[in-house]
Amino acid sequence: MKTRVTELLGTEVPIIQGGMAWVAEYHLAAAVANAGGLGLIGAASAPPEIVREQIREAKKLTDKPFGVNIMLMNPNSEEVAKIVIEEGIKVVTTGAGNPGKFIDAWKNAGVKVIPVVASVAMAKMMERAGADAVVAEGTEAGGHIGDITTMALVPQVVDAVSIPVIAAGGIADGRGFAAAMMLGAEGVQIGTRFVVAKESIVHESYKERLIKSKDIDSAVTGRKNGHPVRQIRNQLTREYLKLEEEGASLEEMEKLTLGSLRRAVIDGDIKTGTVMAGQIAGMIKQQNTCKEIIDDIMSGAEKLLGNR
Ligand code: TUI
Numbered sequence: 412m413k414t415r416v417t418e419l420l421g422t423e424v425p426i427i428q429g430g431m432a433w434v435a436e437y438h439l440a441a442a443v444a445n446a447g448g449l450g451l452i453g454a455a456s457a458p459p460e461i462v463r464e465q466i467r468e469a470k471k472l473t474d475k476p477f478g479v480n481i482m483l484m485n486p487n488s489e490e491v492a493k494i495v496i497e498e499g500i501k502v503v504t505t506g507a508g509n510p511g512k513f514i515d516a517w518k519n520a521g522v523k524v525i526p527v528v529a530s531v532a533m534a535k536m537m538e539r540a541g542a543d544a545v546v547a548e549g550t551e552a553g554g555h556i557g558d559i560t561t562m563a564l565v566p567q568v569v570d571a572v573s574i575p576v577i578a579a580g581g582i583a584d585g586r587g588f589a590a591a592m593m594l595g596a597e598g599v600q601i602g603t604r605f606v607v608a609k610e611s612i613v614h615e616s617y618k619e620r621l622i623k624s625k626d627i628d629s630a631v632t633g634r635k636n637g638h639p640v641r642q643i644r645n646q647l648t649r650e651y652l653k654l655e656e657e658g659a660s661l662e663e664m665e666k667l668t669l670g671s672l673r674r675a676v677i678d679g680d681i682k683t684g685t686v687m688a689g690q691i692a693g694m695i696k697q698q699n700t701c702k703e704i705i706d707d708i709m710s711g712a713e714k715l716l717g718n719r
Contacts, residue, residue: 412709415575416598419523419543420502421476423447424709426588427525427546427577429602430480430504431554431687432456433676434613437465439701441472442610446702450477451504459490466498476501478525483508496520504546507555509533514540527579527600529557529564531571538572545572546600549580553603553641553689556580556631562594569595583691585711592716601708603689609700614679618698620686626693636661643686647671
């Protein structure tokens, strides 16, 4: 399937992988790239030199295009922004903030820039700043989220900008892909289903928790402090939400979340760790390879949409 997104990215299919903190490391990014999508290394809060290493390792595993996701709340994001240029990365996606101050430097270096946005206003601002496409991410997504659902956000962003729109949040199969296309998107970003990919280095306990999860199993922490994060409900979210309710200080809440994503993803502590996942986790029933995931999404979508 060819769209402006496959043209922009040089991929076989218009599917990009979410730039998930701790999860989106080079094995996953290379596996998605080799399967025909856009793999991404999630820089998250990693030290800049680790990001450079990750990029170099991914290059050893694939000759297909892959990108880097820059999490803008990371105080090191300026250094990471330079590293992607030095390493010849062709595509950058950004999350959790406004990448405006980096866009000119990336464009001058020939890097395609795809900010993740959660509102029409942000999408328009990014188009004006020179973005090549936007990911419109609905509140169904895992991790740090906005307020608007994918169903309401995507068509409003499509109407507001001329650059291609990639839909994200709540998409994990061919039906979701086809629905996104019907809303005017020209590609999708998939996170949660790739967490459970066979090539994903995520701890088995985390993957099994997602496979076991139901539609209503996620909770959103941090609504009060302005950093809402969707994750699977567990001991951590119950304690965190109780503190939030009681009006506890940020420091108290940070004690719970310090290192909590690593604890879940690497150590498999799904009780006191942060088990980020989207609302679509309830639909994921098994581990598959990235190639099986992408082929399943595309064949399901093509049955619904016809060959394009
Ligand atoms: O960024 C994400 N998802 C993430 S980042 C992340 S790391 C993290 N860990 C713990 C606490 C908080 C973050 C985990 N998941 N998705 C893309 C996304 N971006 N969703 C929403 C936004 C967003 C929000 C505000 C984009 C722009 C924005 O603009 C605010 C501004 O600066 O104007």
